[in-house]
Amino acid sequence: MQKTAVVLFLIIGLFACTKTTQNALPRTPNVPTERVLAKNVILMIGDGMGLGQITAGMYANGNHLNLEGFPIVGLQKTHAYNNLITDSAASATAIACGVKTYNAAIGVDKDTLPVKNILEEAEEQGLRTGLVATSTIVHATPAAFIAHQPMRSMHEYIADDFLKSGIDLFIGGGMKYFNSQRVRGNSIIPKLQQKGFTVSGIANEELEDVYLGNVNKFAYFTANDAPIPTATGRDYLPLASIIAANFLKRNTKQGFFLMIEGSQIDWGGHANDTKYILTEVQDFDRAIGKILAFAKKDKETLVIVTADHETGGFAINPKSRRDSIIGAFTSSYHTGTMVPVFAYGPGAELFSGIYENTAIYQKMRQALGFDLKEKGALINPK
Secondary structure, three states: OHHHHHHHHHHHHHHHHHHHHHHHOOOOOOOOOOOOOOOEEEEEEEOEOOHHHHHHHHHHOOOOOHHHHOOEEEEEEOOOOOOOOOOHHHHHHHHHHOOOOOOOOEOEOOOOOEOOOHHHHHHHOOOEEEEEEEEEOOOHHHHOOOOOEOOOOOHHHHHHHHHHOOOOEEEEEOHHHHHOOOOOOOOOHHHHHHOOEEEEEOOOOOHHHOOOOOOOEEEEEOOOOOOOOHHHOOOOHHHHHHHHHHHHHOOOOOOEEEEEEEOOHHHHHHOOOHHHHHHHHHHHHHHHHHHHHHHHHHOOEEEEEEOOOEEOOOEEOOOOEOOEOOEEOOOOOEEOOOEEEEEEOOOHHHHOEEEEOHHHHHHHHHHHOHHHHHOOOOOOOO
16 A cells, blocks of 8 residues: 555656646747748649649659659648639639639639739839740739739730739730730730830740840740640740749849749640640649759749649549559549649748648748738848
8 A cells, every 4th residue: 555655656746747847848939030031932833733633644754753852742722712613713813812712703802803913012022023824824824913804704804914014024825815906906015015025926936046135024925826735846834934933033132923834734634635634744844843953053942833723533543554544534624622732942831731722822922021021020041
């Protein structure tokens, strides 16, 4: 009995000491007093690129993608304001502007009121800005980063919004929407030139032949309408991506924001075409490789790779091999599954976990220090 009492006393004493020690540990502050900020943000969106598309593209590419070089991975919820299945316009608006909205909305909220986007905020902070896409440059995803229109189909009005922007570079298809006479009655390309743009395109010269030595603002049209798939000859995305990053980095002390879209992964999903998906994922990943190498050398650039949604409900079926992926689909439209988010560089840790697509906007602002600038407490120990 006495021995039992002694043991019990020792256990109680040990518990008391442990509890006291735990209570005495210093608390980690909820808000860090210092954080390393990104000078530049490059957001890369693989339209329609879910985990199935990434996996298939990886296996078909010798079991490797440049995406594997990203240390931080998260998941984002893609749903629209009033629909579990989003479209590119609503999801891109959520990422660009931080608000949920209805399908087909471009840079406006659920009440069709314009909402400031991350590109416009970057311009206000003195950053240079750019857009690159393998669709028309007025297509839903790039449009949400520069325009404010109630419907994604209003392509000429979206083109007009480029004149209201302070954007420094854009590369993509859709020249006809800038030249069209249907709505406005004249071309706005002369107005772009009046704003300081050097305007070129595939009809005049190859992108690789363009000289940008003294150019301050640059627009390049890769097609009159939509660019062709990479499987039939389109190959400009990796080159355009690194040209854009180097161009925006030049002559800036404040940094830059660049959005790059691999647009046609989505189109392969809509067509339920496995080969289309694979070639577009691999083309997008080549662009990712160029940008990742840029960021590793630059050391001040946050790179984020994600999708706006998944398309097709794509899966890899039995009897598939690395050189012969047998894909299957549940839909010819988008699905509601979460999509991955990959991050590398200053602020990458912000992108781990599971969150709404609107949080990507907030996390980009935080990585760039916009929230600290608003509070007048910008801290960057670099």
